[in-house]
Amino acid sequence: MIYSKKHNFLFLKGVKVAGTSVEITLSKICGNKDIITPIANIDERTRVQANIRHAQNYGPKKSDIKDFIQWLLQVPTEQITSRQAPKGIVNNHMPLKRIYKKLDELHPEIKQANIFAVIRSPYEQILSRVNHKVNFKGYKTSGETMHASQGRLRQELDNYIAKLRQRNLETYRSKNFQIYDSSFDESIHVQFIRFENLKDELNYALTRIGVKADVELPFTKKGLQSSNDLFKEVATHEQIKIINDYHKNDFIRFGYGMINPT
Template identity: 25%
Template structure:
């Protein structure tokens, strides 16, 4: 997640939605007082290459971090962390949340699960069948609904952009004062090219996804 005070903008990071690319791009706009949360070591290297700001202002006040990385979400140490739910960010920011433009990105659950499958099992020689991935429950790790809703399942961000139409979504943010962004595709190489979810997901996998991701289907109207 990122908070850009100068632009009065809060980005709530979701899973499997080009979030690393977007966070790297937004960190290029960050000033010294803005909040930038930590990425993985590999992605931090990509951020450095892209000229983005490293993690900053994400610890609780007064904490001086050591030289090593700190795991995300450790109580009492990390105040803001990656994939932090919007309701927790709102609690930390107080009235700034209401005064800032808040946004996140969502993507078809079919596509998210397919992307997560190839990300988890990158070696084709060691990749289990998709139905095994479903049976383990790992496929539910891309459920983003709890990240941008409150405990009553109400969406609490101003904008939910579509990963499939990010350019159109960014027009809304540009109108709110954000500069145009050049997005690096940080993790696109994990998924084989031309691997459409319809060619990967079985009937059983489709039914499981539609059950677990039901709120996202209902809210955003994604179809097969």
């Protein structure tokens, strides 16, 4: 999550929507008073090595953050997960309502910020999620491409569906639905940027608020290229129906069509 006082925007970081790539991109235009939350150590080091602003102003003492960044640059890659960034009052996947609650007293002007977030087809998010589940342990200590076989994707999809079915269908809300939820205040408008047009729509969102920058997106957490076609190859008809039922709110709110399970 990023709150830029300099440019008056709040970026809500969803899961499996290229959020880290967007955060690194936005960090390039942030000022020294902006709030930038930490990302995975391997990606934070990439951000620092590229001379881009790292995590800052999210709660810990500046000296604690400086000490962590110095360690991050010196530690061998195979040990990079042995220490975590200092904890703050906000974190990267925090829902909008909690961000307001945590920052309202210190930064009351945050409620006037332009809000944007990235959306993606639920099918592609789920594929990315299960691929991530298979490979992320290795990625955290190497930064290498994450690409699971279809057999492993099916195995992890089975696990995902099993956990999903333990949830109450009537009250279930996906992680991104919760992060982006603004129903607590009808005056709030969240601008959604579609993953499939990410660069163009991110540039448009920034131009709309007066930021003149043609952003280029780094390719972090590199994985398989998800698609509805690949999802149909991996998922069974029954699994598609279950996902359609549980993610109905996402399809409706974010404007993505459902696959016919029959």
